[in-house]
Amino acid sequence: MTLQQAKADIIHVGRRMYERGYVASNDGNISVRLSEDRLLVTMTGVSKGFLTPEQLIVIDYDGNVVSGRFKPSSEIKMHLMVYQERSDVNGVAHAHPPTATGFSVAGIPLTECLLPEVIVALGSVPIVEYGLPGTMELVEPIRKFVHDYDAYLLENHGALTIGPDVINAYHKMETMEHFANIALTARLLGNVNSLGKKDVDNLIGLRDRFGVTTKAVCQLQNGHNINDQSVADSQPIMPPNKKDSANEQPSQDELVRLITREVVNRLGAGGSESGDDGQAKIIPVR
Ligand SMILES: [Zn+2]
Structure with a gap:
């Protein structure tokens, strides 16, 4: 990966994240693995929608700035841990997509077997225990999940996705947020039908063809009507949807x-x- 290509990829991903409303203000951070000892990361305190090449910084794996005039984001600690733990990962994206983050706030992980493309690409998205942003408190809980998943909901915070390149990592963010929107819609409509074991097994079998390496698998459910007691226990209380008289x-x-x-x-x-x-x-x- 050349420095020029890596910069172009991060600027591209930042713009797409911003345009889709996955970040507000200066939220989020993006990185690319340049080599065995160098990463390219976004600087702190800038909108990801309007990144310039100068706002991207080369750092080493201890987080020291190698070239660039600015400081990297404090949340880069999360990225460093991922690159150290996963040699297959070359791109990391962190954002606060509103619906997926809403699930993290509600304490509802995105683990149901609902949509083919999600079952193939992500398998399942767990909620990682809350940690103060910018500190190792945020990083250590992710480490427990990092070998088993490529997408994570960060409790009461946002989302993190990783991949063989940064475009792939970003696409997982899009897939997760799209999935969260559809899951929310089904819940609001009052019924969530999931796919069965045979269909899920067939979809998992397609992963090799699409170059998907994650081993994460969604959780099969038995009953699926949202009004079932087993499901209702985990539902937030909804306001009445009409006021007749x-x-x-x-x-x-x-x-x-x-x-x-x-x-x-x-x-x-x-x-x-x-x-x-x-x-x-x-x-x-x-
Ligand atoms: Zn964040």
């Missing part, structure tokens, strides 16, 4: 009674007792 809404007392009954049902007999008025009282669970 005041008469059709339960009163506040009625609402309290319904919620209490539901909570008591979920706690089971061991978590409740009958009160004097015949209604259950909730014992706090610690």
Whole structure:
């Protein structure tokens, strides 16, 4: 990889990330492996939508600046770890795509077997435990996943994707965000049908043909109606989708009674007792 080509690739990826709304302000960072001892990375504090060649810096694997007038992003520590752990990776992209990041905030990983291209290219996207951006707190939790996945949701932060080149890494970011949008739409529509084991196995079998090396596999589900109890437990509470008339809404007392009954049902007999008025009282669970 020549320095000139690497600079052109990072500028190209930065523009696409910005145009698709994956980064706001000066968010995100991008890097390319130049050689055994050199990386090209984005500088700190600039919009990725309007990068110039001078805003890209050559560093060594300890993060020292080799050439360039500016400081690299503090989140480059994440990139350094990836390159040290994965010799097959030559490009890394970090951004805050809104829907995928929304899943990370909701604590819902993108692990279901829903779409063929996602099953082939990514397999599954885990949520990596939160760490303070710019510190090793952010880096170490990713290390636990780095050999098994090529795309990661960073809890309450954003997303990271890696690949044999930086364009490939960026395409995984696009695929992840597209997947997150579709998964969100299906959840809002109230039903999520996933693919079965045979279909998933067939798709995994196509990976060699497309040069996909990840071993990550999506999680097969049994029941898929979002209203199923097993799925509903992990759903955020949605507001009512229509307000027909005041008469059709339960009163506040009625609402309290319904919620209490539901909570008591979920706690089971061991978590409740009958009160004097015949209604259950909730014992706090610690
Ligand atoms: Zn970030």
